[in-house]
Amino acid sequence: MAALNPDKAQMVSAEEALPGRSDRAFEVPGTHAVLNTPLEPPFPDGIEVAYFALGCFWGAERLYWGMDGVYTTAVGYQNGITPNPTYEEVCSGRTGHAESVLVAFDPDRVSYADLLKVFFEEHDPTQGMRQGNDVGTQYRSGIYFANDTQKAIAEMARDAYDADLRAAGKEPITTEIESAGPFYYAEDHHQQYLHKVPNGYCGLAGTGVSCRIPSATS
Numbered sequence: 492m493a494a495l496n497p498d499k500a501q502m503v504s505a506e507e508a509l510p511g512r513s514d515r516a517f518e519v520p521g522t523h524a525v526l527n528t529p530l531e532p533p534f535p536d537g538i539e540v541a542y543f544a545l546g547c548f549w550g551a552e553r554l555y556w557g558m559d560g561v562y563t564t565a566v567g568y569q570n571g572i573t574p575n576p577t578y579e580e581v582c583s584g585r586t587g588h589a590e591s592v593l594v595a596f597d598p599d600r601v602s603y604a605d606l607l608k609v610f611f612e613e614h615d616p617t618q619g620m621r622q623g624n625d626v627g628t629q630y631r632s633g634i635y636f637a638n639d640t641q642k643a644i645a646e647m648a649r650d651a652y653d654a655d656l657r658a659a660g661k662e663p664i665t666t667e668i669e670s671a672g673p674f675y676y677a678e679d680h681h682q683q684y685l686h687k688v689p690n691g692y693c694g695l696a697g698t699g700v701s702c703r704i705p706s707a708t709s
Contacts, residue, residue, distance in 0.1 A: 499584035499627035500620035503572065509585045511573035519565075519676045524683040525556050528563040530676070534595050538562050541596065541606055541641065542569060542671050544589035544633035545614035546622030549684040550693030551592045554613050556683065560601030565593045566681050570635055570672045578678055581629050590629050593674055603641055604704045607648045610634065611702040614695045616652075617662040623694045632664075635671035642668065652702045659700050 523530055534540070545551045548566040556564045568581050571588030581588050594606060614622055616632040634649075636642040645668050653664040676682075685691050 501584075502620075502628050503585050503587050505572055507585065508572040508587055509576070509580050509583070511580075511586070512575045515575050515676070516577050517678050520679050520682055523556070523563050523565075525686050526561075526563055528595075530563060530565045530682065532595075534562060537597060537599070538595050539598050539603070540637055541594045541603060542591050542635035542637070542674060543594065543606070543610045544569065544591045544631060544635070545610055545616075545695065546590070546630045546632075547625055547692070547694050548590035548592055548677070548681070549691060550695040551590070551614070552683065553685045553693070554609050554695075555592060555594045555606070556686075558596075558601055558605070558609070560597045560599075560605075562595040562597060563593075564595070564683075565676055566684075567591055567593060567674045567676045568629075569674050570633060570667075570669055574673070575675055578681065582627070584627055584629070588629060588675070589631050589633050590677075591633070591635065591674060603644055604648065607634070607645060608702045608704055611648065611652045612697050612700075615698050616664045616666040617656065617698070619665045623696060625694050632666040634666060634668045636668065637671050642670075647705050648702065651705055652700075655703060656698060656700055659698075661698055661700065 573586035
């Protein structure tokens with residue numbers, strides 16, 4: 492069993508991180524349990540990919556797979572240190588990864604700005620290394636951009652929403668916006684978990700403040 496980081500809300504250093512492994516430690520299903528589309532690339536021409544971390548990835552993934560224009564979704568571990576981690580290792584606080592959702596989408600049917608609106612409204616992006624009762628670096632709020640256009644849109648959306656949150660008396664946004672590092676797929680039973688376990692745990696809750704995406708990003 493992976494030893495716990497004594498303070499799971501403190502990012503582990505590279506020196507203290509678990510070593511990981513060169514290959515995936517488990518099998519990942521080939522198709523999405525709801526959409527019946529591939530979980531892993533290559534995806535069809537014209538499909539773009541976005542990555543979001545907004546707390547427990549079970550509920551986060553469900554937010555996206557039902558959106559019109561979303562081709563497929565998957566949950567995994569991203570922007571950490573340990574290569575090819577397991578869920579147990581991520582939960583130890585010693586890999587540095589966030590629980591992340593891959594969203595493959597058709598930009599002709601749903602915009603990146605639309606995905607960001609769901610991201611900001613459906614969790615609380617002000618909580619730092621936690622989301623509700625889920626505490627630890629794996630539950631941090633993050634947007635991991637795949638290109639410069641996504642970065643620009645995400646930063647504009649964050650700044651606009653931060654202003655609206657402050658005007659509503661909320662705390663400032665803690666969402667990290669970083670270049671997308673390797674996305675390590677999570678284990679089979681985590682993929683589309685709330686489809687497989689409809690009454691399963693979902694700890695996401697928004698702030699109640701609507702997200703105003705600047706018109707220049709639509």
